[in-house]
Amino acid sequence: MFNDIHASAATAARPKDSLGCLSSQLRQDLELDTGEFKFYRKCTLGSDTSPVTMDGSGRGFLIGVSLQTGHRRRIYSQHRWVTHEFERDCVYVRDFADDYRAELLGGFDFVLIELSRNFVSDACHERGGSGLARIATVAGRKDPVLGHLAQVLALTLNAQSEASPLFIEQLGVTIGTHLLDRYGEASRRSNRNNRGLSALQEARAKEMLLARSQGNVSIEEIASACNLSRSYFIQAFRETTQRTPHQWLLERRIDQARELLKHSNHSLSEIGMACGFSDQSHFTRTFSQLVGMPPGHWRREACR
Structure with a gap:
């Protein structure tokens, strides 16, 4: 009995992150805070079991998306424990207003999105609703759309210095809109x-x-x-x-770049910077994706 109490006290004393996970068990721990959105990547070191206990607060809502198969989670709800299996693209949705108790069974790799209560309330108002945010609490549900967005978000978190603030903000809005469409209380649309x-x-x-x-x-x-x-x-x-605003802006930048490639002697690096790209690598990558060939190749073809 003494050992159990001692172990519980030791666990409680160990530092935890803002989502209740033991920091010492995380192999990857990334965070990006934009104000109304917070994005996280949480990946464990091993397969140890760990508890998560958090009191209710006014922080908003949390969406977790599993990037791999094999995680299980026991969640205390409605006065009982229920075990949920998480395959790749499975999600859970939490309202931070509710107390949360869970046991994390085995390793995991999650992308998480925290939406502020103000964002959700404003979005509900815009849809012609009351502005009272009511979102279903789910766990272990397959959601391929969020799974795809989570993959994009994982890449963005791994290369934050290259990410456009406009793109990151749009990604948060897109995820929040999907959350309300899929798990929000049906409301009258404007x-x-x-x-x-x-x-x-x-x-x-x-x-x-x-x-x-x-x-x-x-x-x-x-x-x-x-x-x-x-x-x-x-x-x-x-x-x-x-087009989304980000897509439209990228296309305009590439249009400008093509004009400079065809009618100037500037280097690829100079043209990329003039058109708003962070460096030549970013410019070449984006140009190739949208045009179908690298800018140097395009310039040679256009100037024949």
Whole structure:
């Protein structure tokens, strides 16, 4: 009995991260905080069992997406323990307002997204609802859409210095929108959800996107200038242009790069920097993805 008490006290004394995991058991522990969104990558060192206990708080909602198969989790809910199996692309959703008790059984590799309560409340208002966030608590449910987004997010977390703030913000909004669509309480949708931007809004949004050569303008700034919420602005921009703001901006940068490649003697590095890319590698990679060939090859073909 004494040993059990001693072990429990030792476990409680060991440092834990902001999600209740023992920091000493994490092989990979990455975090990116954008304000209304926090993104995490948590991967364990081994297959030890560890407890997670957290009191309720006003932090918002947490979505965990498993990047691998083999994790199990016992969660205390409705006065009983229930074991959930996590394959790849399986998710859990937590409301931080609720007390949380769980036992993590075996190793895991998770991408996690924390959404602020303000973001969820604003998104509910935009959809014509009451603004009261009601999201189903789930565990071990397969969600291929979140699985795909988690893979993108994992790559982004591993290379944070190369990630565009605009892209990261859009990724958070996309995940939050999917969360409400899939797990949120059904609510009355506003009729304007099927409308795109007005001509004035479209012109203003594109002007603001192009005004920042490095693409650091935020969705919040543009949406505010258009008198829209972020989530609705992204939907309306896509409806109008068939592109997300980030995709549209990348295409404009590549258009500018092609003009410079064809009509100037600047080096690839100089052109990449002039068009808002962080370095030549980033420029070459993006150009190849969108055009189908590297910029140097394209320049030789275009200047024949």
